[in-house]
Amino acid sequence: MATVNLERTADPASEQAFSGLIGAEYEMLKLICPAAADMSRQVGAFLAGWQCPGAVAGRRLKVLEIGCGTGITTAALLHARADTEITAVDIAAPMLAQAKTNLAAWSEAGRVHFVETDALSFVKELPGGSVDVVASGYAFHNFLDDYRCEIVRELHRVLRPGGVLINGDRYALDDSNEQTRVIQDELRQYFRVFAELKRPDLLEDWTLHLFSDEAPEHVMRLGPALALYRGVGFDPVRVHERYRNNAVVSAEKPQA
Ligand SMILES: C[S@@+](CC[C@H](N)C(=O)[O-])C[C@H]1O[C@@H](n2cnc3c(N)ncnc32)[C@H](O)[C@@H]1O
Incomplete structure (x- = not known):
């Protein structure tokens, strides 16, 4: 896959969210939201067990990772299979x-290529049917x-027939009262962790980020997300893990 910089189509908020304090100290996520790292592990575990239809011996599977961040899910994918x-x-x-x-060693070995660009712009330039697996975490x-x-x-x-999309992510609960309770618990955890660390600056940034994730035009509810995957032609679409507002979802592109 080409490593080119393309015109961006994302809203600027996506980029800004992880370009400041949150991005600089991203390891804090493990403390305030341990489920995120678990989603990454589960995405790796799914890839480890995935049987690629029509796999050709000796040909490496082309995996496209969307929003790799600091490489937590990428590492899980790299360890999953060779x-x-x-x-x-x-x-x-x-x-x-x-x-x-x-992940410098993996990069030097040619197992991973990093591209700094907007994901949608990048994907739009890829030929149809050119990717075996799309993976993403959070x-x-x-x-x-x-x-x-x-x-x-x-x-x-861009997935080839028989290819799969695997995403471990925050999938909000379809029941909005339940979802509110989950978010309140998350906020309590933010306050506990950042008060102990004496980091009101991080508390402020992560709280604002949480509000942004929950905004009506932003929030990714499980039911509508599954309907979206099915609506564009994925079949079957499966939920593998559901822990509060987290889920691991796979969506296969049917073989022709
Ligand atoms: C919560 S982090 C998750 C990072 C990583 N996948 C992990 O498992 O820890 C979300 C990442 O998605 C990236 N992102 C958000 N919008 C994006 C876009 N439009 N194109 C590419 N990356 C994007 C952010 O920059 C950020 O690094």
Whole structure:
């Protein structure tokens, strides 16, 4: 896959969210939201067990990772199996810089290529049927609804028949009262962690980020997300894990 910089189509908020303090100290996520790292592990575990239809011995599987951030999910994917070549895309330079450092050995071995660009712009330039696996961890929920619809349609186009999309992410509960309770618990955890660390600056940024994730044009509810995957042609679409507002979802592109 080409490593080019393309015109951006994302809303600027996506880029800004991880270009400041949150991105610089992204390891805090483990403390305030341990489920995120678990989603990354589960995405790797799915890839490890995935049987690629029509796999050709000796040919590396082409994996496209959307929103690789600092490389947490990328590492899980790299450890999952040896027969992959990953193109990992992220829009935020400070996040990508950490991924490049953390995964330098894998990058030098040619197992992962990092591209700093908007994911949708990048995917739009890829030929149809050119990717075996699209993987992502905790990135899709950052997209605005319209953007998410468009990128999911494009991801279906670039996957080859028999290919799969695997995403471990924040999928909000369809019951909004339940979802509110989950978010209140998350906020309590933010206050506990950042008060102990005496970091009101991080508390402020993460709280604002949480509000942005929950905004009506942003929030990714499980039911509508599954309907979106099915609507663009993925079949079957499966929920593998559901833990509060987290889920691992796979969506296969039917073989012709
Ligand atoms: C919450 S982080 C998750 C990072 C990583 N996948 C992980 O498992 O830790 C979301 C990442 O998605 C990236 N992102 C958000 N919008 C994007 C876009 N439009 N194009 C590419 N990357 C984007 C952000 O820069 C950020 O690094």
